Amino acid sequence: MRVVEVTAYGGPEVLSMARRPEPEAGEVPGKVRVRLKAAGVTMADLRIRKGLYADAIGALRPPFVLGTDFAGRLLDPAGELPAGTRVAGFVPWFAELTGEGTYAEVIRVDPEWLAPVPADVDFTAAASVPLGAVTARQGLEKLDLPPGATLLVTGASGVVGRFAVQLAAAAGLRVVGVSYEGDENELKVLGAEHVVPRGEPAKVLADVLAHVPDGFDGVFDGALLGTPVLAALKDGGTFAALAPDRTPTAERRIEVHTVVGRPDAAALAGLLEQVAARELITRVADVMPLEEAAEAHKRAESGHRPGRIVLMI
Ligand SMILES: NC(=O)c1ccc[n+]([C@@H]2O[C@H](COP(=O)([O-])OP(=O)(O)OC[C@H]3O[C@@H](n4cnc5c(N)ncnc54)[C@H](OP(=O)(O)O)[C@@H]3O)[C@@H](O)[C@H]2O)c1
Known part of the structure; x- marks a missing residue:
């Protein structure tokens, strides 16, 4: 599958497309797979890429796959959510430290991180919400x-x-x-x-x-x-x-x-319902293909932008 790796700590140019084996069902007990449609470019991603959290990351060293926010479709059933359900969430990158972020076609997640995405919220909007x-x-x-x-x-x-x-x-x-x-x-x-x-x-x-x-x-x-x-x-x-x-x-x-944001499926489900009801406004500043992750990071750190930049996968 296609992923974006941080090849070394540094500027946006350290982001590079790579191929990694697609996760298979049941490989990691308790985790389910999501086929991603969109990943938000968060400020945490930028700070990790620059190496600002290199100490906190400990033994995990580049190359690793970056990315926190996601929206996509379940490949495996997760609790009451059947395979195929549209879901969103964020990977608690620091707690997990697997180096398996969301700039990827398929990710493995804990069902507890997942909230269903209401029908009238599209994947790019959904990926701009979680973290x-x-x-x-x-x-x-x-x-x-x-x-x-x-x-x-x-x-x-x-x-x-x-x-x-x-x-x-x-x-x-x-x-x-x-x-x-x-x-x-x-x-x-x-x-x-x-x-x-x-x-x-x-x-x-x-x-x-x-x-x-x-x-x-x-x-x-x-x-x-x-x-x-x-x-x-x-x-x-x-x-x-x-x-x-x-x-x-x-x-x-x-x-x-x-404050360290921690996944909370029930809270996120409520927030996405509010987005669907237009009681909570989210803004997507730009939608760019996964291949342009480096350009997306350049834009994200070049100054004001009205909302989240989202990578389309
Ligand atoms: N602890 C956690 O779990 C957690 C979770 C999410 C985010 N964060 C952190 O929280 C921060 C905000 O995240 P975000 O996604 O909202 O980022 P963002 O969209 O880039 O927002 C940051 C805002 O801060 C403003 N700003 C930056 N420097 C400023 C200054 N010197 N004076 C006044 N305003 C300034 C920016 O203004 P302009 O619009 O004018 O550029 C921008 O509106 C990030 O640093 C991120 O890493 C932490």
């Missing part, structure tokens, strides 16, 4: 803020940030987003009460605190800004960081959480 939406939800759960509390979302124009804005607003939080300039109106439609443009940290801080002068109850740090954003919180507030290397040290009784 981003589940992480946003789990980050908000860690923050554990009551309705009416104030939440600052950095990277609100990003994939995770946009889901966080929508889910937080739906839970009754008062959301201020830091966004790409030009996205303000869209983020307000998605539920942000106020939106300020990204920029120089002191200016952004002043702009967000102009809306919430006493300081925020929570921060969801979708842009991985880390320590400088702590100043936006009131004493005893809570902070959700999305990467261990961008997790600030707690101060002023602030609770700091590092």
Whole structure:
């Protein structure tokens, strides 16, 4: 089968098409196979490719197959889902460390990672949801803020940030987003009460605190800004960081959480139902063939893009 391998840590040019044997039914106990139709290009994929997690990956060294988010069709039955069911999910790449990511025609997955894809959500849209939406939800759960509390979302124009804005607003939080300039109106439609443009940290801080002068109850740090954003919180507030290397040290009784997205089939099924009902908006910035994974990575790191880039398999 066709796969995309990381041949060495480095820039997008280290991604290379290769052929690997297609997994066979029952080869790994407890795992089922999915024939993929689409794989999202996540920021985690970019960070792994660059070698930023080389220490965490331990003994696993290139070449390995990259990729986290996926959508496709079950080749084997999985619990109550018959073969042929359209499913989506994400591979917890770090927990598994098999090097068998989703830039591949067929993957082996734990049935517990899989959610059925509603009929009116296409594969590319479905592949843009799993890691981003589940992480946003789990980050908000860690923050554990009551309705009416104030939440600052950095990277609100990003994939995770946009889901966080929508889910937080739906839970009754008062959301201020830091966004790409030009996205303000869209983020307000998605539920942000106020939106300020990204920029120089002191200016952004002043702009967000102009809306919430006493300081925020929570921060969801979708842009991985880390320590400088702590100043936006009131004493005893809570902070959700999305990467261990961008997790600030707690101060002023602030609770700091590092969020690591974990598969949750029931949560993902609910989120995909919300997408189908247009209660949760997902955006696909670009759809590119698997063969153009290196170009997709170049685009993903070349600056702002409205949503997830998805590889078509
Ligand atoms: N821990 C986990 O389990 C987990 C799961 C998913 C994602 N993540 C991490 O979370 C981050 C967000 O993921 P994503 O998929 O949402 O990525 P994304 O779509 O690229 O979003 C990142 C956002 O941050 C903004 N940004 C970047 N640098 C900024 C700066 N200096 N000031 C203000 N805004 C800035 C970007 O702004 P522009 O739009 O202007 O470029 C973009 O909107 C990634 O780093 C990813 O690795 C972690």
